Structure formats: structure tokens, C-alpha cells
Amino acid sequence: MIGKGHAVSGTRVSISYGWNQEKEAEVVLREHVAGDTPAEIAEEFRIIQSQNLRCTNNTLSFIVSPTIEDGKDLSKKELEVLAKKFLKEMNLQNNQSIGFVHRDKAHTHVHIYTNRIGFDGKAYNDSFIGKRSQIAADNVAKELGLTRVREVQQERLNELKGLRQEIKNIHDRVLQSRPKSLDEYISKMKAQRVEVIPTINKANQLQGCRVEYKGVNLKASEVDRSMSGNRLIPAISQNRSLTRGMEAPKNLQVLNKTVQLSSNLSTKIAKELVKGAVKIIRDTGIGYGY
Incomplete structure (x- = not known):
């Protein structure tokens, strides 16, 4: 499983992409939000973000991608568990979040959008967030018995042994x-x-x-x-x-x-x-x- 993450400024645009029905989007995660549209969720984020106007890239965007084979068998409930465990690994379980699964391609993946500003008004430290997302995804894969990145890489290297x-x-x-x-x-x-x-x-x-x-x-x-x-x-x-x-x-x-x-x-x-x-x-x- 692969994890990617970065901070963005366009909250509503990002959530709209995640909720894109053309990509067969389905909500698999809600944390401290109640809205039913990208605009409503973005407004809920904005209310909390108004406590910290110094932070411009105030939304965190994550993609968590199981392997193709693992993704085929994961139910909506299992993807919710996966997303929640990922947020906990990132120490973001108490922040506002919304997550969507995209099944429009063979590679099932989850988009998670999290408010970088906590309810206390403090901005989440996004230093090395890309690397930390990789580690978090690997830890979740290990815990849930899913295929880890290093296993995929090793299998590929074994296949290329002669060429190497x-x-x-x-x-x-x-x-x-x-x-x-x-x-x-x-x-x-x-x-x-x-x-x-x-x-x-x-x-x-x-x-x-x-x-x-x-x-x-x-x-x-x-x-x-x-x-x-x-x-x-x-x-x-x-x-x-x-x-x-x-x-x-x-x-x-x-x-x-x-x-x-x-x-x-x-x-x-x-x-x-x-x-x-x-x-x-x-x-x-x-x-x-x-």
C-alpha cells in the first residue's frame, strides 16, 4: 500500500475532485463533519480555519492506495477502517476529515481531505508529510495484513534479477x-x-x-x-x-x-x-x- 500527502490551499476544489461522481466516488470516511456537498464541507473547514489566518495551505490532501489485488477485495467498511487507521498513524484522528474511494480505474484508492487547523486553532506540522504518509500507509498495511510497498518492490527486483x-x-x-x-x-x-x-x-x-x-x-x-x-x-x-x-x-x-x-x-x-x-x-x- 502506498501513501501520499501534501498541504493545499484550495479546500473546496480539492473536496470537489474527491467527490467526483464520474470517478464513481463514494464517501468512506467522515470525521467531525456533517455536510452533504463539497461546498458545505469546505465551509465547515473554513469556520475552524478562521482561527488561524496565517496558515494559507490549510487543508491536507492524502491518497492511500492499496495494491490492485488488495483493492479489489476491500469493502466500503474495510476502507473506512483503513482510512481511520491512516489518520491515527498521522496523529490527525481529532481533526475534521472527509474521505472518498475512487473505483473508476483498476487501482482502487482513497482520497482523504483533512483540516490542517485543529479545533484549538493550531496548524498541523506538515514537515516531511510525503515521507510520513508513506510510513503511515506501510504501518497500516502491516497491521491489516495488506501487501506492503517493500514487498512489491522486492518481488519486482526478484523478477529483474538477471537484468540487474x-x-x-x-x-x-x-x-x-x-x-x-x-x-x-x-x-x-x-x-x-x-x-x-x-x-x-x-x-x-x-x-x-x-x-x-x-x-x-x-x-x-x-x-x-x-x-x-x-x-x-x-x-x-x-x-x-x-x-x-x-x-x-x-x-x-x-x-x-x-x-x-x-x-x-x-x-x-x-x-x-x-x-x-x-x-x-x-x-x-x-x-x-x-
């Missing part, structure tokens, strides 16, 4: 040629028909890479842990020299563009560089007075 090994073999050969930059690595991988796609966020920070091969697109780390950014970049850095390789780079040239390293990736790279330096010292005897 092909990519790993190409990666190993390219590293043996000792590329001295990430761009050189990307170029050499491309020459072997493996497209390496850097993942760069809005803050111009490199977070990792994806790879595309024979029509399949995967995170590099899903192919093999040695291909994750925190292991790949140190391996390339150490091709330049031991001294420079011991320092975690602050930024990198990627596809003719200078990008920063995310703090998380930078920290992991620093640890890998230290491990690599210690191994070189141990294997060569440098620093032991030999």
Missing part, C-alpha cells in the same frame, strides 16, 4: 577502467547501453542516480548497493589520488552542470572515503613505518 546482474557487470567493467569523474562514468556506461540519470532536487543537490537499461528504469541502489551514490562517488574520487580521495567533495560536475551534494549523501560519502583510505593504508602499509 547484467547492469552490475557493466558497472564493474566501467569502474575497472578507472573513470576520474562522474561524467566520465556516465559516458562510459552509456557506451555500454546503460543510461545513468542523476537525481537532482530543486535545491540543485545531487541525491543519487537512476539507471535505464533495456526499457527498465531502476534506482542505482536497487541494482546493487555498490552503485548507490555514497559508494559510487568515493570509488570515482579515489581514482584521482589517495590524498584528494580522502576528502568528501562539496560539489560535482554532472552533465556540464555544477551540483551540490545533499547533506545526507555528503555524510555517507565521507564515511565511505574514510573506510577506503583505511583499507588502502592497511593493504599497502602506508603510515606504518614500513
Whole structure:
């Protein structure tokens, strides 16, 4: 099961989408609301939201999606239980909420709209709400015996085991040629028909890479842990020299563009560089007075 979430400003528009009859919408959840139309529910939200006019994105929009197979068998009552447990995991069980199931596609999913402003006038903290929604959905799936995201991902990776090994073999050969930059690595991988796609966020920070091969697109780390950014970049850095390789780079040239390293990736790279330096010292005897 997958969970997504973000804060929005258009309460009535959002609820109207959820209540869209063309999508075979059906109300599966009501918490502290009584209205029978999007306008009435939005007005109930607005009354509470008027206590905190500083918060503009004052409605939380969630999508909770069981797998296709699980969704086929879930009744309206079971979807209500699922939605309530999700809100409890998000610590939103005491806020106004309305939830709808959409069955217009093979993939049954629930839209939940929750007032970000509580009855006390305080705004719910929406920091990392997307990630927290994923975790909440996974916890609910585990509790209800539904298929979890990690199980689906692992099954997919098992199906692609042969293809992943092909990519790993190409990666190993390219590293043996000792590329001295990430761009050189990307170029050499491309020459072997493996497209390496850097993942760069809005803050111009490199977070990792994806790879595309024979029509399949995967995170590099899903192919093999040695291909994750925190292991790949140190391996390339150490091709330049031991001294420079011991320092975690602050930024990198990627596809003719200078990008920063995310703090998380930078920290992991620093640890890998230290491990690599210690191994070189141990294997060569440098620093032991030999």
C-alpha cells in the first residue's frame, strides 16, 4: 500500500475532485463533519480555519492506495477502517476529515481531505508529510495484513534479477577502467547501453542516480548497493589520488552542470572515503613505518 500527502490551499476544489461522481466516488470516511456537498464541507473547514489566518495551505490532501489485488477485495467498511487507521498513524484522528474511494480505474484508492487547523486553532506540522504518509500507509498495511510497498518492490527486483546482474557487470567493467569523474562514468556506461540519470532536487543537490537499461528504469541502489551514490562517488574520487580521495567533495560536475551534494549523501560519502583510505593504508602499509 502506498501513501501520499501534501498541504493545499484550495479546500473546496480539492473536496470537489474527491467527490467526483464520474470517478464513481463514494464517501468512506467522515470525521467531525456533517455536510452533504463539497461546498458545505469546505465551509465547515473554513469556520475552524478562521482561527488561524496565517496558515494559507490549510487543508491536507492524502491518497492511500492499496495494491490492485488488495483493492479489489476491500469493502466500503474495510476502507473506512483503513482510512481511520491512516489518520491515527498521522496523529490527525481529532481533526475534521472527509474521505472518498475512487473505483473508476483498476487501482482502487482513497482520497482523504483533512483540516490542517485543529479545533484549538493550531496548524498541523506538515514537515516531511510525503515521507510520513508513506510510513503511515506501510504501518497500516502491516497491521491489516495488506501487501506492503517493500514487498512489491522486492518481488519486482526478484523478477529483474538477471537484468540487474547484467547492469552490475557493466558497472564493474566501467569502474575497472578507472573513470576520474562522474561524467566520465556516465559516458562510459552509456557506451555500454546503460543510461545513468542523476537525481537532482530543486535545491540543485545531487541525491543519487537512476539507471535505464533495456526499457527498465531502476534506482542505482536497487541494482546493487555498490552503485548507490555514497559508494559510487568515493570509488570515482579515489581514482584521482589517495590524498584528494580522502576528502568528501562539496560539489560535482554532472552533465556540464555544477551540483551540490545533499547533506545526507555528503555524510555517507565521507564515511565511505574514510573506510577506503583505511583499507588502502592497511593493504599497502602506508603510515606504518614500513
